[in-house]
Amino acid sequence: MLDDERGPLLRQALSRLDAAAAYLDLDQDVAEKLGAPRETLKARLLIRMDDGSRRAFTAWRCRYDDTRGPTKGGIRYHPASTMDEVEALAFWMTFKCAVMNLPYGGGKGAIRVDPHGLSRAELERLSRAYVQAFAGVIGPERDIPAPDVYTDAMVMGWMADEYGSLTGAPAPAVVTGKPVALGGSLGRGDATARGGWYLLRHLAARLGVEDQPGRVRRAIVQGYGNAGRHMARLLASDGWTIVGVSDSRGAVAAPGGIDFDALDAAKARGGVGLLEGPGVRRVDPDEILALDAELLVPAALEEMIHAGNVHLITAPVVLELANGPVTPEADEVLTARGITVLPDILANAGGVTVSYFEWVQNRQGWYWGEAEVHERLKAAMEREGDAIGDRVAALGIDWRTAAYVHGLARLADAIAAHGTQTDFRG
């Protein structure tokens, strides 16, 4: 194995694999196969800017493991993206798909770019250039991208269109998270948050945060973006009071709850920190972690909760809508303090689950109503939440380790089912 080629973020992600492996009787083949990505391709995307100049952007696509099916994972547009980050995210996708029992392996992609600095036409040219560069890797049966940070349905629509042009026929199943008009699934827009919300509602009694007469349930949402915004509204619809929110530009505390229309207007004007209203006060982003609350939802980026700020958290339950928002050191602190962390590979798996539904609908050419999508998502979250909860109880371990054990058991079964190991042993 090419250990030295793995970056720090991927190594950190792999430490979760080692922790889970201790609870399973695994063949050596499993560690060897999952210890590094199957392939990571890098390209230099050269596009024409609106002013006539040409600019190059670095891009990657990683297919981490495809034992359980075609690789699946989003594409991120971010100025700080690295190959290491892409590979760590692809590793998480491998486990997330296994945890949810989706017939997929894990992949991920990125372009190192600040999309806010590009015009819409430049963004479209860049997105199409990405598909041109990686057209030999992606495909409905091989590797299926989706949106991630700073990419959305519009970007996926361009990508599906470009792939169709290159191959000579429309192929909607090549990406998920498309606009509904181009074969996207109803219910995909809020699927990540909705999946986390279904999971929380189902496990609420087990976690001690069920609705009870006279009980106030307060939540903090770190990262008021795609996932965080939907989550805040879903929680509020269930009687939760949202007492703090943040984005990359600021944060507010609102002990009496938040007016979401005013918050969206503030976000559109330049960030949630611009929200004003009775009892609302602007605070430093980390300060919201210290607010009195029963639930903290990290929904921004990786490593936002670390050794330097974990001590601020008082909420007894943390639900990870972001990928990798808690560093392993911070995670240890939370576990030692008895705080329950519902891990990313379960808690934010609603997005990829509805992406799977979208792919199934595209392949069938048969489209489901929104209620059917919600019902199937709810069933999937509850089924895997219960199965992981059972491992927590049986093994006396935290939810993250139990989720990894759950996913790893399925991956190990698939690796064994390929059958070759016995051919070479007596």
Ligand SMILES: NC(=O)c1ccc[n+]([C@@H]2O[C@H](COP(=O)([O-])OP(=O)(O)OC[C@H]3O[C@@H](n4cnc5c(N)ncnc54)[C@H](O)[C@@H]3O)[C@@H](O)[C@H]2O)c1
């Ligand atoms: N959208 C999905 O379907 C989906 C699915 C699974 C996981 N996720 C994960 O959820 C996270 C958020 O994704 P998204 O699609 O909502 O992206 P997004 O870009 O819509 O939202 C990210 C939000 O985080 C905020 N943010 C950035 N830096 C911050 C900081 N330092 N402090 C506070 N807030 C900060 C941004 O301002 C933005 O509001 C990512 O980790 C992503 O990988 C998203």
